[in-house]
Amino acid sequence: MASTMAGKGRGVGAFTFNIDALGIGRGNMPEARVGPSPLFPSTDFKPVPLKAGEDEDYMLALKQEMRGTMQRLPYNIKPQSNKAGEEGGELANKDDPEKSDEETEKKPRNEDEEEIEEEEYEEEDIEEENDYIESYFDNGEDFAADSDDNMDGEATY
Amino acid sequence: MTAQEVRLCGLLLQEHFGEVVEKVGTHLLKSGAQNLRTIIHETGLSVDLVKKSLCVLVQHGATTFSSGRKGLGSPTEYHTSCDRILRILRYPRYIYTAKTLYGDTGELIIEELLQRGHTTMSSTVKTVADRLTQNMAEGRTMDYTEVSSTFSKLVETHFLQRCPPLPGVGNKDSSAPIETPATPGTPAAPVNTAPPTPESFPECYKVPSVTLIGRGKRQLASEDGEEQRSAKRAKMDPETHGDEGIYWQVNFERFHLHFRDQTIISAVANKLDQTSSEIVRTMLRMSEVTTSPMATCTKPLSANEIFRSLPPSYNILRPILDQYLTLLVDDPMEFVGKAGESGGGMFVVNLHRALANLARATLESVVQERFGSRSARIFRLLLRKRHLEQKQVEDFAMIPAKEAKDMLYTLLSQNLVQLQEIPKTPDYAPSRTFYLYTVNQLPTARMLLQNCYKTVANLIERRLFETKESKRLLEKSQRIEAILASLQASGAEPEQLTEVEEMITAPEKQQLDTLRLHINKLDSAENQVDETIFLLESYINSTNASS
Numbered sequence A: 001m002a003s004t005m006a007g008k009g010r011g012v013g014a015f016t017f018n019i020d021a022l023g024i025g026r027g028n029m030p031e032a033r034v035g036p037s038p039l040f041p042s043t044d045f046k047p048v049p050l051k052a053g054e055d056e057d058y059m060l061a062l063k064q065e066m067r068g069t070m071q072r073l074p075y076n077i078k079p080q081s082n083k084a085g086e087e088g089g090e091l092a093n094k095d096d097p098e099k100s101d102e103e104t105e106k107k108p109r110n111e112d113e114e115e116i117e118e119e120e121y122e123e124e125d126i127e128e129e130n131d132y133i134e135s136y137f138d139n140g141e142d143f144a145a146d147s148d149d150n151m152d153g154e155a156t157y
Numbered sequence B: 001m002t003a004q005e006v007r008l009c010g011l012l013l014q015e016h017f018g019e020v021v022e023k024v025g026t027h028l029l030k031s032g033a034q035n036l037r038t039i040i041h042e043t044g045l046s047v048d049l050v051k052k053s054l055c056v057l058v059q060h061g062a063t064t065f066s067s068g069r070k071g072l073g074s075p076t077e078y079h080t081s082c083d084r085i086l087r088i089l090r091y092p093r094y095i096y097t098a099k100t101l102y103g104d105t106g107e108l109i110i111e112e113l114l115q116r117g118h119t120t121m122s123s124t125v126k127t128v129a130d131r132l133t134q135n136m137a138e139g140r141t142m143d144y145t146e147v148s149s150t151f152s153k154l155v156e157t158h159f160l161q162r163c164p165p166l167p168g169v170g171n172k173d174s175s176a177p178i179e180t181p182a183t184p185g186t187p188a189a190p191v192n193t194a195p196p197t198p199e200s201f202p203e204c205y206k207v208p209s210v211t212l213i214g215r216g217k218r219q220l221a222s223e224d225g226e227e228q229r230s231a232k233r234a235k236m237d238p239e240t241h242g243d244e245g246i247y248w249q250v251n252f253e254r255f256h257l258h259f260r261d262q263t264i265i266s267a268v269a270n271k272l273d274q275t276s277s278e279i280v281r282t283m284l285r286m287s288e289v290t291t292s293p294m295a296t297c298t299k300p301l302s303a304n305e306i307f308r309s310l311p312p313s314y315n316i317l318r319p320i321l322d323q324y325l326t327l328l329v330d331d332p333m334e335f336v337g338k339a340g341e342s343g344g345g346m347f348v349v350n351l352h353r354a355l356a357n358l359a360r361a362t363l364e365s366v367v368q369e370r371f372g373s374r375s376a377r378i379f380r381l382l383l384r385k386r387h388l389e390q391k392q393v394e395d396f397a398m399i400p401a402k403e404a405k406d407m408l409y410t411l412l413s414q415n416l417v418q419l420q421e422i423p424k425t426p427d428y429a430p431s432r433t434f435y436l437y438t439v440n441q442l443p444t445a446r447m448l449l450q451n452c453y454k455t456v457a458n459l460i461e462r463r464l465f466e467t468k469e470s471k472r473l474l475e476k477s478q479r480i481e482a483i484l485a486s487l488q489a490s491g492a493e494p495e496q497l498t499e500v501e502e503m504i505t506a507p508e509k510q511q512l513d514t515l516r517l518h519i520n521k522l523d524s525a526e527n528q529v530d531e532t533i534f535l536l537e538s539y540i541n542s543t544n545a546s547s
Helices: A054-072 A086-095 A101-112 A118-128 A141-147 B003-031 B036-043 B047-059 B082-116 B121-135 B144-156 B224-235 B252-271 B274-286 B303-309 B318-330 B351-371 B373-385 B390-397 B401-413 B441-469 B471-489 B494-501 B506-546
Strands: B063-066 B077-080 B160-162 B247-250 B336-340 B346-349 B387-389 B418-423 B433-438
Touching: A054 B003, A054 B082, A054 B506, B003 B036, B003 B047, B003 B077, B003 B082, B003 B441, B036 B047, B047 B063, B047 B077, B082 B121, B082 B144, B082 B247, B082 B252, B082 B506, B121 B144, B144 B160, B252 B274, B252 B351, B252 B506, B274 B303, B274 B318, B274 B346, B303 B318, B303 B346, B318 B336, B318 B346, B351 B373, B351 B401, B351 B441, B351 B506, B373 B387, B373 B390, B373 B401, B387 B390, B390 B401, B390 B433, B441 B471, B441 B506, B471 B494, B471 B506
Parallel strands: none
Antiparallel strands: B063 B077, B160 B247, B336 B346, B387 B433, B418 B433
């Protein structure tokens, strides 16, 4: 609505159309925005507290134990780094834009630095929460380490 | 299946079976039945991983397989449904119930079966005996026969059932099904579209005659010789017990019937009193075997029979029992109904009516807690009176017009209340149309059920987020605990121990405590939302059955 800007001092609050025809009055306008929407909606009533008791505590313990146990059972399949059998996955990846993270990053990574463990590697990239491959970016770690070695080869300014 | 259900199932699969199984499972949920090649192509995973994931899903009953739609010779298709995966939320409740009914032995049997999906009786008995022995006093062990008898009891009361034998061995008309272990990938003979239920096989609840003689073995880490011996024995153990190929699974429906009964009993106890709930409990116990799972109400029981079957500790007089029964029949919750006059009065427990009323109470409670007691009054009014005009709502609820209008519009925007237009003229002119507010219990219950699924998914995501935020701290504390444990085992000085303990600073300890508190709260909330989910699901399923 260009209403407020078109006024130029003369009837600043005037609308360019007939407000009465819509059936709403000046008082029913939504409030002007003062910032981004809040993260969580405001609630008039606080939620009822959780039930607490022996039964609930026991079931909580059962739940957490069960989760831990099932993560250690062989039914929990870890994404492996299969260097040899990568072909099948690789060919499928070329057609399918939605690849799993481990599939895309596995191949270049395995070629470069094989000694780095799978978990550590996945950790790093999941931490970043993006698809960028860690090794492509220089994070400056090598700066201080190498400077002593290459002193005689490089000019100092 | 709805988007919320799929999202929740994905999170549950991920938490319990890992990302790979989650990927395959979610894909199947979204795309319907598919064969192996299509799954591999569309998920982009390796053949090996997809096969393993399918095995895990079939093992846990989440996925079934059948011959392809094109008939004989077409590749096997895999079908996953949400229901079984959503049951994972209820595992703690199943285990706890088994504990209350059959003690620690029952608890561990159910726990083993839930963790493994399908197992044989013999392997379960042995594992459970070992676990029980572990917790017993020095020198005592658990005998296999005791565990076997608990297992048999669980089967007799139908809490456990045999896994249905697979199609493909013999034709589907054979009366004596051959038991075969679950091996996905075997080409299947053409079967009917609906998979056979476990109960359609006559031997579903028959305990096989197994020869299981022995006692549980205690894991003794300190005695290396014995450890090697038992490890060697496990590898070379060709003992057969006569039940190879007979696999068992937990019968969730039976547990659900038990939960339903418990809910009704506790509702009666809350609304009326302990004695009334004992009467209802007695009636339900007497009807356990005579009532089919989908029955609307129990078979009629005479007051005489009920009187004779009351537990000995409740020696109430016969006229008092009659009074209680009259009270139960007159109660608006309609738990108990009168079905005749013979035998001192014939009474039934109205199962479906009770579920519907409990679901209604849940809806009312939700409205009350989210929008206040006056909005709840309007909601209850609309549930009772079905259709009301705005003016009538204001009058009946005794709420001023402006506020009533506001509350009605809020409920309307949240879809808890619907507007029904009744035109007086064909042109639907607003001035000549009745606008009636109404509440439809069943669609509203469905909507709230979806909200519950979304809630649990949000709780899980929040818990994962909290864990991720404090990942480094958690790892540090786990490492320190491991160091402490190993130091204590090797007998270290107290100073060394305190030195290691001090590696965690006080603010970090506080952060860990807060984290632990949050995670416990979120986990406990998941358990409790599942109680509401159970109630709403039971109500919705009961309406399917009777329609």
